[in-house]
Amino acid sequence: MSTHSRTARSGDRAASALAYGVVGLGLAFLAIPLAITCLMALDARxxxxxxxxxxxxxxxxxxxxSRADILSSLRTSLVLAVLTTILSVSIGTAAAVGLARGDFPGKATLTSAFLSPLIVPPVVIGFGLLLFLSKAGITNGMARLLLGHVIVTVPYCIRTSLASLLGADKRLTEAAMILGATERQAFWSITIPLMKTGIITGAIFAFAISMDDVSISLFLSDPSATTLPVTLVSNMRAAFDLTIAAAAVILMAVTVLLIVVLDRLVGFDNVVGQGLFRS
Known part of the structure; x- marks a missing residue:
């Protein structure tokens, strides 16, 4: 083996070791705080x-x-997450079909507008919504929270549904109509099943993001409608104790459950690969 080949192999091994080290440090950075939180939640003191x-x-x-405020905010978060998921999936699916199948002026601009909440800081969205809804006279906390959560979760539903639809052959829908199906029948029997992966993925993302949101909920909550993350943040400022760690463990468990459901129903290969994001 030549000196050049040995040097190249040594460089490859060093690069691989460095890459594994960086990945290991990243995983440790993510996992150690979670492990400490779980340990604190189980502290007998x-x-x-x-x-x-x-x-x-x-x-x-x-x-x-036994904490009435936390249980009340948990119920609010669950109801809000379910409503947000239903609305976001409905709007996102309809928008994805229109963007994928339609051909009209300004399509690219409209797509960018739909996806813009993904790049706008949530604090900016929350503050802007607070001012707008106050001027519009919408003072109900649940309605304001629902509107804010739908705005930030719809882009995920559009992106996943649109990716699934763009990766499918639209001639299947045309074939169904040639064989006698109406547009409505072709939509429900062909288009929606083709979008199933994106719809389920978007729904899980919408539910998880709604349950976890803090930035927007801080601006839009009121005493009658406060989400669990906002209550936890308030408790951390007022009187910190380890019930917050216990609540964090429950939220982690919900997240893990959603990941398992996503893997069982859709599969991570379908979410991150195998042609899902073809355009």
């Missing part, structure tokens, strides 16, 4: 003390279940 805890207990979860 009644106060916040140094780690590791001397014993483990579920009493912080029991205390969490």
């Amino acid at each position: 009644t106060f916040l003390g140094p780690l590791p805890p001397p014993a483990l207990s579920l009493h912080w979860f029991e205390r969490l279940a």
Whole structure:
């Protein structure tokens, strides 16, 4: 083996080791805080003390279940997430069909407008919505939260549904109509099944983002409608205790459950590869 080949192989091994090291550090950076949060939520002490805890207990979860403000905000978050998912999937699916099948002036501009909330900072969206809805006289907290969450989740539903539809052969719909199906029948029997992957993925993203949102909800919440993340942030400022860690563990469990559901119903290969994002 020549000196040049040995040098090249040594460089490749060094680059591979560096890449693995960077990936390992990234995973550790993400996983260690989550592990510490889980450990704190199981702390048997009644106060916040140094780690590791001397014993483990579920009493912080029991205390969490007795907190009326947290349970109320959890119900609000769940109802809000379900409504947001329904509206976002409906709007996103309809918009995706129009953008994929339509041919009209300004199509690219309209697509950019639909997807713009993905790049606008949520704080800007929340503050802008607060001013706009106040001027419009919309003071109901739940209505304001729903509008804000739909605005930030619709782009995900459009993007996933549009990607699924663009990756499908539109001649299938045309064939169904040639064989006697009406436009409505072709839409429900051909187009929607072709979009199933994108619709399910967008729905899970919408639900998870709505449950986790803080920036927009801080601006749009009111005493009658406060989401769980906003309540947790308020408790952290007022009187920090480990019920917040217990609530965080529950949110992590919900996230893991959504990931498992996404993998079982759709599969990660279909979400991130295998032609889903063809244009």
